[in-house]
Amino acid sequence: GENVEQHPSTLSVQEGDSAVIKCTYSDSASNYFPWYKQELGKGPQLIIDIRSNVGEKKDQRIAVTLNKTAKHFSLHITETQPEDSAVYFCAASKGNAGNMLTFGGGTRLMVKP
Amino acid sequence: GAGVSQSPSNKVTEKGKDVELRCDPISGHTALYWYRQSLGQGLEFLIYFQGNSAPDKSGLPSDRFSAERTGGSVSTLTIQRTQQEDSAVYLCASRPVAGNYGYTFGSGTRLTVV
Numbered sequence: 001g002e003n004v005e006q007h008p009s010t011l012s013v014q015e016g017d018s019a020v021i022k023c024t025y026s027d028s029a030s031n032y033f034p035w036y037k038q039e040l041g042k043g044p045q046l047i048i049d050i051r052s053n054v055g056e057k058k059d060q061r062i063a064v065t066l067n068k069t070a071k072h073f074s075l076h077i078t079e080t081q082p083e084d085s086a087v088y089f090c091a092a093s094k095g096n097a098g099n100m101l102t103f104g105g106g107t108r109l110m111v112k113p
Numbered sequence: 114g115a116g117v118s119q120s121p122s123n124k125v126t127e128k129g130k131d132v133e134l135r136c137d138p139i140s141g142h143t144a145l146y147w148y149r150q151s152l153g154q155g156l157e158f159l160i161y162f163q164g165n166s167a168p169d170k171s172g173l174p175s176d177r178f179s180a181e182r183t184g185g186s187v188s189t190l191t192i193q194r195t196q197q198e199d200s201a202v203y204l205c206a207s208r209p210v211a212g213n214y215g216y217t218f219g220s221g222t223r224l225t226v227v
Contacts, residue, residue: 032214032215036215036218043204043206043220043221044156044204045218046216046217089156091215100146100161100169101215103156104155105155106154106156
């Protein structure tokens with residue numbers, strides 16, 4: 001089955017700096033890659049996703065890149081703010097009838113003011 | 114409703130007791146998932162419901178865990194004879210059947226077994 005690895009497990013940055021979280025996946029048939037943000041005491045929230053027919057997607061300060069050949073994708077957050085502090089999860093799925101998401105292990109991002 | 118609703122938000126139970134956790138998915142979402150998240154850990158898949166198909170129970174950790182989904186909507190996760198290692202946040206998510214989209218998660222039920 002699919003295996004998703006996520007790095008780093010923790011990331012500390014200064015407010016205003018950029019943060020990058022990387023994930024690799026094992027199943028070349030995977031074609032959908034969402035990212036979730038989980039704040040303390042809440043469920044994960046979808047913040048951005050990318051499909052395999054594009055290489056990059058941006059939404060204000062966040063962007064995701066996908067390299068299908070290397071089977072890795074990354075989340076980029078620019079101009080980080082304290083409210084970006086949370087746990088971020090990447091995931092992958094094949095988009096078949098089950099569309100089961102396989103999650104990475106999570107990255108705890110801390111933005112220091 | 115507007116989102117995925119889970120109840121209770123917190124549950125403290127004594128070891129050996131049974132507990133029921135409820136999930137009310139977004140209206141029209143036919144796919145429903147249960148995950149478990151231990152303190153500071155990732156998301157562990159438990160069970161998946163899709164319409165009228167037989168559920169995928171491959172993630173249930175033991176036969177003390179079961180789940181059902183009535184009428185294709187509300188789901189209940191039952192843990193029998195709870196153990197301390199069952200303490201975790203139990204998350205429910207739903208998704209539209211059509212298309213390849215991410216899940217919408219509820220806020221979870223924090224279960225503490227004492």
